Amino acid sequence: QAEAGAVGSVLYEADQPEQIQLWGGGKVHLWTGFSRHQTCPAQLDFVSGASMLLRRKALEQVGLFDDQTFFMYWEDSDLGFRLRRAGWQLAVAEKSRIWHKLSASLGKGSRQLDLYFTQSGVRFLRRYAPVASVSVFAMVARMLLKRVLIGDFGRVRAVYQGFRGA
Numbered sequence: 001q002a003e004a005g006a007v008g009s010v011l012y013e014a015d016q017p018e019q020i021q022l023w024g025g026g027k028v029h030l031w032t033g034f035s036r037h038q039t040c041p042a043q044l045d046f047v048s049g050a051s052m053l054l055r056r057k058a059l060e061q062v063g064l065f066d067d068q069t070f071f072m073y074w075e076d077s078d079l080g081f082r083l084r085r086a087g088w089q090l091a092v093a094e095k096s097r098i099w100h101k102l103s104a105s106l107g108k109g110s111r112q113l114d115l116y117f118t119q120s121g122v123r124f125l126r127r128y129a130p131v132a133s134v135s136v137f138a139m140v141a142r143m144l145l146k147r148v149l150i151g152d153f154g155r156v157r158a159v160y161q162g163f164r165g166a
Helices: 058-063 075-085 112-128 132-149 155-163
Strands: 004-014 015-023 023-028 034-037 050-056 089-100
Touching: 004 023, 004 034, 004 058, 004 112, 015 023, 015 034, 015 050, 015 089, 034 089, 050 058, 075 089, 075 112, 112 155, 132 155
Parallel strands: 004 089
Antiparallel strands: 004 015, 004 050, 023 034
16 A cells, blocks of 8 residues: 555635535546536546645655646646656545635636646647647647637636647
């Protein structure tokens, strides 16, 4: 049994204190580029950077957040993938509860969020996806389509800029 390299908390919605936002972290589907938060106990691909405890020995082995590649988004996924590849487990401290305001830094649905999320997501998929071009296309196409369908062309441009900047 491997030791835990990272431990996350159960995060609750700041404005809905009984609503679970995520159970420690989430999963990444490398073929589709789809990342989702877990809301119940499950094996994790990453521990959320919003609340994590990291084992020093694990960090000495795999390194810190890659802040040269990732800004604001996907850095916790990258660290989780590196930890798991090195044989470390990811765990959840179920009694650790955090009330978290999602997207408070940039604003939910903001153009900046879309730009940085896309840019970091593309970089993550290029690093880990089996066929990066397929995964990047799937992720970016899905994001663009959602924004076109709601008529938010400023956010369409932000996704495109994030893709180009990756």
